C-alpha cells in the first residue's frame with residue numbers, strides 16, 4: 001500500500017469522504033486521492049514522492065504556478081509583520097487601489113475570504129439596491145455553496161425548481177428562477193412571469209464549472225440589455241474568469257459591463273481572498289455606510305493581500321495574457337495530437353476545448369457542429385470518457401482535476417513544461 005492510500009484510509013475516519021471539499025475526492029475513480037507533500041512551478045509531488053505535471057493548479061488561483069518567487073518573497077516578508085490585525089492596514093488599500101486603477105468600470109471593492117462569500121454579498125446587495133427578491137441563475141453555472149444558488153431546474157416539468165443539495169428549503173430556492181445558457185427566450189419568459197420582482201441575473205460570463213461552455217458575445221449583450229430593460233442588475237461572477245481571461249476578466253474582454261462583479265481564486269494569489277466590486281452607489285449600500293450587513297473577522301488578511309498584489313502586478317505586465325494563451329495553445333496542441341494516436345486511437349473522440357488559459361477535454365460533437373454552450377448538449381458519456389482519460393494521464397504523471405466537469409488550468413510556470421509533457425505522454 002502506498003502512503004497516499006494509507007493516509008486516505010485515515011482521512012475517511014476524520015473527514016466525510018476523506019476530504020474538505022468534494023471535488024478533491026476521487027469519487028468514481030479506481031484510485032484514492034493523491035496526498036500532496038509539496039509543489040513548485042508546474043509540479044506537484046505526492047507523499048510517495050511521485051511527481052505530476054499539475055493542470056489543476058488549486059482549481060485556478062495559481063496562475064503563476066506554485067511558489068512563484070515574487071509571491072513567495074512577499075508572503076515571507078509579510079509574516080514578519082504579523083498575520084492578522086482585525087483593524088485597518090495598508091495592504092488591502094494597496095491591493096484595492098491597484099485593482100481599481102486597472103479596472104475603471106468599478107469604483108469600490110470589499111474583500112472577503114472566498115468566492116462563495118463574495119457571491120453571497122453580491123446577491124444581498126442586488127436585492128437591497130433594487131428592492132426586489134428574485135435572482136435569475138443559469139443551469140450549468142456554479143456560484144459557490146450559498147443556499148439560494150444551489151438550484152437546478154427539475155428534470156420533469158419545465159419551470160420546476162429543485163435544490164441541488166439537501167438541506168436547502170424550497171422557500172429559499174423559490175427566489176432563484178433558472179434560465180438556460182445560450183437561450184435568450186428562457187430569460188425573457190422569466191422576466192415576463194415574475195413581472196417586476198427580478199433583482200438581478202447572476203452568471204459566469206465564461207461558464208467554467210460545468211465544463212467549459214463559452215457563450216456567444218450576442219448572448220451576453222442580450223442578457224445585459226434585458227437587465228437594463230427590466231431594472232434588474234447584472235452580476236458577473238468572475239471568480240474564475242477575473243484576472244484569468246484578461247486583468248479585468250470577461251467584463252474587460254467583452255466590453256460588457258455588469259453592475260456587480262465578484263472575484264475570488266486568482267485575486268489572492270493562492271491565499272483565501274474574494275471580493276465584490278461595483279459602483280460607489282451600489283457599494284455604499286454596505287455597512288457601515290448603508291444597511292446591507294456584511295462582515296469578516298479575517299477579511300483582508302494582510303498576508304493574503306500581499307500575495308494577491310504580488311500576483312496581480314505580474315499579470316498586469318505587457319503581454320502576460322498573450323504569452324499565457326500561447327503556452328495554453330501549445331499544451332492543447334500536444335494533448336490533441338497525442339489523443340488522436342494513443343493506442344490506435346483510443347481517445348480519438350476527444351476534442352480539447354480551449355479559451356484563454358483554460359482547457360477542457362470533451363467528446364467531439366456528433367456533427368462536429370462546434371462548441372458546447374448549454375448543458376443539454378453535454379455528451380451522455382462525459383463521466384466515463386473522463387475517467388478513462390484521467391486514469392491514463394495520472395499514470396503518466398499528468399494531473400488533471402479529478403472530475404469531468406472541471407476545466408484544466410494553465411499557469412505561467414507551464415512555459416517550461418512542454419517538452420516534459422510530450423515525453424510523459426509518449427513514454428510507453
Ligand SMILES: *Cc1c(COP(=O)(O)O)cnc(C)c1O
Pocket residue numbers: 113114115116117119142143144145204209237238239240264265274
Ligand atoms: C470557485 C467558484 C466560486 C466559489 O468560490 P470558493 O472560493 O470556492 O467559495 C464561485 N463562483 C465561481 C464562478 C467559481 O468558479
